[in-house]
Amino acid sequence: MADQKHDGPPATTETIASDDRLRDVVIVGAGLAGASAAFHLTQAGADVLVLEKDEPSSGASGIGYGMVNPMMARKARPVWEVRNALHVLDLMGPPLQTSKGLWRPAGSVDQATLFQKAAEEHPDVGRWHGPETTERALPWLPAPWGALEVIEGRSLHIPSVVTHWTRGIELQSNRAIASWDEHDGIVTARCQNGQLFRTRKLLLCMGTALTTHPETSDLNLHVIKGQVARFKKPSGLPTILPPVSGHGYLVDAGDGSCWVGSTFEHTWTEEGPTAAGTEELRSKAANLASGFEQAELLDMKVGFRVTVPGSRKPMLGPISKKGNVWVFSGLGAKGLLFSAYLGSQIPTLFNKPEAIPEAFRVVRRSANP
Numbered sequence: 001m002a003d004q005k006h007d008g009p010p011a012t013t014e015t016i017a018s019d020d021r022l023r024d025v026v027i028v029g030a031g032l033a034g035a036s037a038a039f040h041l042t043q044a045g046a047d048v049l050v051l052e053k054d055e056p057s058s059g060a061s062g063i064g065y066g067m068v069n070p071m072m073a074r075k076a077r078p079v080w081e082v083r084n085a086l087h088v089l090d091l092m093g094p095p096l097q098t099s100k101g102l103w104r105p106a107g108s109v110d111q112a113t114l115f116q117k118a119a120e121e122h123p124d125v126g127r128w129h130g131p132e133t134t135e136r137a138l139p140w141l142p143a144p145w146g147a148l149e150v151i152e153g154r155s156l157h158i159p160s161v162v163t164h165w166t167r168g169i170e171l172q173s174n175r176a177i178a179s180w181d182e183h184d185g186i187v188t189a190r191c192q193n194g195q196l197f198r199t200r201k202l203l204l205c206m207g208t209a210l211t212t213h214p215e216t217s218d219l220n221l222h223v224i225k226g227q228v229a230r231f232k233k234p235s236g237l238p239t240i241l242p243p244v245s246g247h248g249y250l251v252d253a254g255d256g257s258c259w260v261g262s263t264f265e266h267t268w269t270e271e272g273p274t275a276a277g278t279e280e281l282r283s284k285a286a287n288l289a290s291g292f293e294q295a296e297l298l299d300m301k302v303g304f305r306v307t308v309p310g311s312r313k314p315m316l317g318p319i320s321k322k323g324n325v326w327v328f329s330g331l332g333a334k335g336l337l338f339s340a341y342l343g344s345q346i347p348t349l350f351n352k353p354e355a356i357p358e359a360f361r362v363v364r365r366s367a368n369p
């Protein structure tokens, strides 16, 4: 594919000339959801345009490194459709920062039993290592009860994934979509600068902006603040650490520093990073690799994940009466796996919305008083 096109002129020389070309799909938002949808729709032969309010990965996808962890949560049960999701992710080919493999130290005897069981039941995704074996292989990993090696786990730099998935696809930055109308099977999207775009389908992948836009604010979506911090890697650790996931996660950035995530804040008073958040992350880091108790803080960031309360599955489907305005959001903490897999289903589901699995359907809060 050719290089990514960023056709949007800088905001200072903004024009309001409308774009008369009728697109098959206009995607609003260039984060993981929009990028994956753009990738798969283009592969399926659709004429796709991505419009982004700022620059690609300006929302949650700008958080930096993310984990692909096929065996999440306390019991390490495989994530929904994980084998298909991993297969799609491999086909989409985001560049791997390190080789595959992620470690989950057990937090207690009970969790060790659960991890061992998960590894026995799913030997293709997980392998159990007792305390002695773990200590021999990874002496820096605090794992007194042993650890689960998640074979297909990995970490990825999310903004690089977004760039990779949208390479060669028409993408205009500095285009904030403000409203849309639907007539005779054509949707007209209006930019804040007055520019109009015509399309057969409009796919809204606007992340947190969905929770405030008047047309979408009653979708059953919830925002969670997450803080991450970058610490200088303590001396004595290997040149590159594999990703580790426990109460939080640790990713080696490959430049002598590690990113540690994440806090989960359902309510907050400060939009930016906080000192309390950083201390929480330092203590998480110390439980994931030795030596982080005193590590030098280098950087902090926050991001806002959108989740679907209850199902914790993404939301995908039409939101307009005529069925040509769709939403794709709610990727939560599994943005990489969910965006890859559900994005791959969009070309089929656009023509067959009744096939959208119940768990992913659009739910409006007003429908459930």
Ligand SMILES: Cc1cc2nc3c(=O)[nH]c(=O)nc-3n(C[C@H](O)[C@H](O)[C@H](O)COP(=O)(O)OP(=O)(O)OC[C@H]3O[C@@H](n4cnc5c(N)ncnc54)[C@H](O)[C@@H]3O)c2cc1C
Residues within 6 Å of the ligand: 028, 029, 030, 031, 032, 033, 034, 051, 052, 053, 054, 055, 056, 057, 058, 059, 060, 061, 062, 063, 065, 066, 067, 068, 158, 175, 176, 177, 178, 205, 206, 207, 208, 209, 225, 226, 227, 228, 249, 261, 262, 263, 302, 303, 304, 305, 306, 328, 329, 330, 331, 332, 333, 334, 335, 336, 337
């Ligand atoms: C702290 C933290 C840690 C995380 N860790 C992981 C992890 O380890 N593994 C993992 O898989 N996932 C992780 N995630 C989740 C993942 O980052 C998200 O699920 C994913 O990035 C969401 O992608 P999105 O495209 O839905 O939304 P976003 O990335 O928020 O993208 C929305 C885009 O829409 C644009 N936009 C908004 N309004 C408009 C408009 N009106 N017109 C045009 N464009 C608009 C925004 O500028 C933005 O670029 C983490 C998230 C956070 C916050």
